[in-house]
Amino acid sequence: MTGVLGFSFQKAKIRYSLLVEEDGNLTLASKGKIDYDADLELPNLADRWSLSLNEILDETKPNLLAALQVYDSDTLDTAKFQIMPLTSLANIAFNRNLKLQLYTGQSLRSGKPFGLDPKTRPINEVDNIFGSHPPYWDDFQRKSVLVAWRAYREA
Amino acid sequence: MIFQPGQIINNLKIERYTGSGAFGEVYEATDLVMNRHCAVKFVPNQNPNQFDAHKEGQFLHLCRHSRVVEVYDVHPLSYAGQAYAAIEMEFFPEGSAEAYLERSYVTARQAIRWCIDILFSLEHSHANGVLHRDIKPGNIMISNGTAKLSDFGLATVVPQGGIGSGAGTPLYAAPELHLNNETTIATDIYSVGMTLFELINNIRVWRDSLLISTVIFNGSLIKKLGYHEIIPKKIQRICNIACNKNASKRYASARLMRKSLEAIKIDLNWELVGNDKWKSIKGSKRHQIEIEERKSKFETVYKVNERRDNSLCFVFSNKNDARKKLYEIINQTLVK
Numbered sequence A: 001m002t003g004v005l006g007f008s009f010q011k012a013k014i015r016y017s018l019l020v021e022e023d024g025n026l027t028l029a030s031k032g033k034i035d036y037d038a039d040l041e042l043p044n045l046a047d048r049w050s051l052s053l054n055e056i057l058d059e060t061k062p063n064l065l066a067a068l069q070v071y072d073s074d075t076l077d078t079a080k081f082q083i084m085p086l087t088s089l090a091n092i093a094f095n096r097n098l099k100l101q102l103y104t105g106q107s108l109r110s111g112k113p114f115g116l117d118p119k120t121r122p123i124n125e126v127d128n129i130f131g132s133h134p135p136y137w138d139d140f141q142r143k144s145v146l147v148a149w150r151a152y153r154e155a
Numbered sequence B: 001m002i003f004q005p006g007q008i009i010n011n012l013k014i015e016r017y018t019g020s021g022a023f024g025e026v027y028e029a030t031d032l033v034m035n036r037h038c039a040v041k042f043v044p045n046q047n048p049n050q051f052d053a054h055k056e057g058q059f060l061h062l063c064r065h066s067r068v069v070e071v072y073d074v075h076p077l078s079y080a081g082q083a084y085a086a087i088e089m090e091f092f093p094e095g096s097a098e099a100y101l102e103r104s105y106v107t108a109r110q111a112i113r114w115c116i117d118i119l120f121s122l123e124h125s126h127a128n129g130v131l132h133r134d135i136k137p138g139n140i141m142i143s144n145g146t147a148k149l150s151d152f153g154l155a156t157v158v159p160q161g162g163i164g165s166g167a168g169t170p171l172y173a174a175p176e177l178h179l180n181n182e183t184t185i186a187t188d189i190y191s192v193g194m195t196l197f198e199l200i201n202n203i204r205v206w207r208d209s210l211l212i213s214t215v216i217f218n219g220s221l222i223k224k225l226g227y228h229e230i231i232p233k234k235i236q237r238i239c240n241i242a243c244n245k246n247a248s249k250r251y252a253s254a255r256l257m258r259k260s261l262e263a264i265k266i267d268l269n270w271e272l273v274g275n276d277k278w279k280s281i282k283g284s285k286r287h288q289i290e291i292e293e294r295k296s297k298f299e300t301v302y303k304v305n306e307r308r309d310n311s312l313c314f315v316f317s318n319k320n321d322a323r324k325k326l327y328e329i330i331n332q333t334l335v336k
């Protein structure tokens, strides 16, 4: 059984989705969001990220990690909340000896790496393939599915 | 005090006395072999080689977590004819949440953050089948803005069915615990709820009358005392669920309670800084609200970076009304 845990980061929230493959079937086994206090000072923030991420990994026990990588930050908030948490995740991946696959927003636009028609926007297919899972089932959440999906296909 | 500063017992050099609890005395010390600053709790026991003497240390080992006070070592030793288990652990210069509360005002953000930390450690220890059984501000150690749970001395491995035998401090003990002496995940949750209640309301001293009154035995203490007027409903709700009389109506797990607390977004983290004087710093803005008295009028004055915000200033003919307004403004701006 393979479990791929995908992450996408936003201010005050970390979205995650666990895709699990069993007998060739890939399904969304669970999804969630981590709420944290965005006003914490950076050292405490980093500590909170790692505390929360460790807890999610303990619970979901994935064998592969994937995350959305943001590389252009025009605001301090982007840098702080979309880029920095990735360092905590990377550190945990290292400590647990797990592979971490990173994808930029750009690289999730074409359907091709997902085995779809290249013109198909993969994000629009998430609900068709994995179902709709409210609450907080928005594009932030779908992106955490997308990265896990792509990492699974490349594994 | 059993030991004096400067005294060396085995490889432990006593620096100073910290305090004592039901299980023994705590000292700030140095482990001379490891050259390590530490706190040592001397728990008297019959036979230093007995399993029980090391229970706390062993439980703590089982519960190892970044939000649990780290136990470095447990030394069986004997002094003046008495056997002790000397539990060597991390030293916390800031002391416990209880000590903090005695010194300073605990803001809502701090109270919530500390409880989130404690719930992380509980989630972990519950997953390992260990109940804490004595959660209270005195057993929560503070450092660097984070909180760690200490004193697993009363902890017991959860037997099948998840029920352990009774323990704990009456005030923080759930009503069913007073009744049947059974500790469960739900009784730990109740204790976190009472801890949160004490912290957010900044209750420094519990009225003695309460400690023996029936309200703590039938779980109606919170109802009887009520919340400080500044505490918004969103926070009250979480406390009320955690401290529901009916164990089955409480949060079913530490995780669920933590998730609820994490969903609270503090907007202005008000701090009491003087008589009817509160402040909150958010980014580059310093918010202040206080009551000014002149010519037998009382005005609640709201300032941002020392400039009055007239839309939030109100004049009253008596202080109580002014204070009520002040609390109302804080209540409405504390959370998003």
Ligand SMILES: Nc1ncnc2c1ncn2[C@@H]1O[C@H](COP(=O)(O)OP(=O)(O)OP(=O)(O)O)[C@@H](O)[C@H]1O
Pocket (backbone or CB within 6 Å): B018, B019, B020, B021, B022, B023, B024, B025, B026, B039, B041, B069, B089, B090, B091, B092, B093, B095, B096, B099, B134, B138, B139, B141, B150, B151
């Ligand atoms: N690791 C530590 N670092 C610093 N101070 C500590 C440490 N552990 C305990 N203390 C302090 O030492 C004193 C005694 O602590 P202890 O845990 O024995 O008792 P308690 O928590 O006050 O009561 P109880 O025995 O009912 O749990 C308290 O003031 C506590 O805050």
